Amino acid sequence: MNPKFCVVSDGSCDLPEQMIREYDVDIVHFLVSFDGKNYKREAVDIDLKDFYQHMIDDPDTIPKTAAPSPEDFYTVFERRAKEGLDILCVCISTKLSSSTQSALIAKEMLAEHYPDIRVVVLDSLCATLMQAVYVLEVCRMRDVGCSLDQTVKTMAELGKTARILFTVGDLHYLQKGGRIGKVTSIAGTLLNVKPLITLQDGEIHSSGIKRGRGKSLSGIIELLIDYLKEYGCTLEDCNIIIGYCHDYEEACRFQRMTQERLEAVFGVQISVPICPIGATIGVHAGPYSIGYGVIKRSDRV
Numbered sequence: 001m002n003p004k005f006c007v008v009s010d011g012s013c014d015l016p017e018q019m020i021r022e023y024d025v026d027i028v029h030f031l032v033s034f035d036g037k038n039y040k041r042e043a044v045d046i047d048l049k050d051f052y053q054h055m056i057d058d059p060d061t062i063p064k065t066a067a068p069s070p071e072d073f074y075t076v077f078e079r080r081a082k083e084g085l086d087i088l089c090v091c092i093s094t095k096l097s098s099s100t101q102s103a104l105i106a107k108e109m110l111a112e113h114y115p116d117i118r119v120v121v122l123d124s125l126c127a128t129l130m131q132a133v134y135v136l137e138v139c140r141m142r143d144v145g146c147s148l149d150q151t152v153k154t155m156a157e158l159g160k161t162a163r164i165l166f167t168v169g170d171l172h173y174l175q176k177g178g179r180i181g182k183v184t185s186i187a188g189t190l191l192n193v194k195p196l197i198t199l200q201d202g203e204i205h206s207s208g209i210k211r212g213r214g215k216s217l218s219g220i221i222e223l224l225i226d227y228l229k230e231y232g233c234t235l236e237d238c239n240i241i242i243g244y245c246h247d248y249e250e251a252c253r254f255q256r257m258t259q260e261r262l263e264a265v266f267g268v269q270i271s272v273p274i275c276p277i278g279a280t281i282g283v284h285a286g287p288y289s290i291g292y293g294v295i296k297r298s299d300r301v
Helices: 017-022 048-057 070-081 099-113 128-143 148-161 172-176 182-191 213-230 248-266 279-285
Strands: 005-010 025-028 031-033 064-066 086-091 119-123 163-167 193-200 203-211 238-244 274-276 290-296
Touching: 005 070, 005 128, 017 025, 025 070, 031 279, 048 279, 064 279, 070 086, 070 099, 086 099, 086 128, 086 148, 099 119, 119 148, 128 148, 128 163, 128 238, 128 290, 148 290, 163 213, 172 279, 193 213, 203 213, 213 248, 213 290, 238 248, 248 274, 248 290
Parallel strands: 005 025, 005 086, 086 119, 238 274
Antiparallel strands: 031 064, 163 193, 163 290, 193 203, 238 290
8 A cells, every 4th residue: 555645754763673664654863962063963964872882981971962964854755855755754742842842944945856755754752752752653653544634633633642661770860950949969879869761742741759760660560550540542542652761771671670570550462662862852851861752542542
């Protein structure tokens, strides 16, 4: 079946290369720099493992990210326009980045040369894992034959159910990024406090604190269970992804914890995939962030 439109996303969606190919998503990459001068495309010019290892080896140097330029988006848009495909572009929340603005400029640029090609740019109000499940749901709708208008209308409602539920290794990067004060950061480090954090509607919210890594991991599992119960969801009603930054072995242990706990609560076995969290969010949350992206499926609403 020929698709009715193509799907483009900025690199904040953090989909691994295998999924990008499988779901035919075009990615416009963010840039990252450790010196504020030399910027590289994340996951292309700099490997994520090397990026996080650099953060661990030099914790006093906080890397910076830059949104894709309009020209970056235009290059991808033009390639798809030449195929005669309309374009649905999913961007990170405008509350977190200027990526959407770059995509809108690229849309105007494309209209000058390809006036018959429709481009819809969506502010997903998402980031990283949350954006990943959002993009995957867009792809699922495209692949079952939904029109561009149908997909945009459905995602306007479905996006309200998207969440990131996560915790961090320590408060160092949140403090450096201005999310919390220095005194709070020091106190949290001394007390081994780990925050539970929710990203909803493009904004970060506190969802509690736990003392110690083990309790914080259990805490975000309970946040996921609370989410499922709040929306009256079965496990089959949602797309769920586990995301991690540096420690893949911990992510695998967390995957087992998740699946065992969900089976105990809902009586159903489920496989929850693991995806790396990219630099766009990693610079703010640190190399030991871990958690979930979740969204309701449009065909299960």
